[in-house]
Amino acid sequence: MEPYYAVIFTSQQTENTEGYSEMAHLMENLASQQPGFLGVESARNEIGITVSYWQSLESIKNWKTHLDHLVAQKKGREQWYSYYKVRVCKVERDYGFSIS
Numbered sequence: 523m524e525p526y527y528a529v530i531f532t533s534q535q536t537e538n539t540e541g542y543s544e545m546a547h548l549m550e551n552l553a554s555q556q557p558g559f560l561g562v563e564s565a566r567n568e569i570g571i572t573v574s575y576w577q578s579l580e581s582i583k584n585w586k587t588h589l590d591h592l593v594a595q596k597k598g599r600e601q602w603y604s605y606y607k608v609r610v611c612k613v614e615r616d617y618g619f620s621i622s
Contacts, residue, residue, distance in 0.1 A: 526560060526613050529582055531572045533598075533606035542602045545594050556585050575613075582610060 535542070553559055553574060558581020564572040576582045585591060598606065 523560075524613060524615055527576045527579060527582060528611045528613050529574045529576065530609040530611065531570075531574075531606065532609075533570045533572075533603045534568070535566075535570065535602055536604050538601050540601075541597070545597065549591060549594050552588070552590055553585060556588070557581055558584070579610070 550562055550564075553562065558577040560575035560577060562572065562574045564570070574585075576585070
């Protein structure tokens with residue numbers, strides 16, 4: 523499957539997170555329906571980290587400019603995030619371990 527791309531989104535939330543959880547679930551569902559989407563992993567403590575995986579830079583660009591995603595991005599800047607950063611990386615190799 524390599525190479526593929528990872529979009530790493532790190533963020534810090536404001537205190538006003540009304541509607542955030544619902545929008546996050548909607549965005550994950552919508553992203554999973556996009557051509558080129560491979561998966562997503564997410565964690566949140568003091569900062570949030572979401573990594574989405576894509577087949578190509580073109581599929582990332584198409585998701586970034588998806589109309590519903592643009593609405594969520596705007597809401598994030600206006601209400602939910604005090605900080606965020608996006609990194610796009612090319613994954614050359616991956617491997618792992620699992621007990622199961």
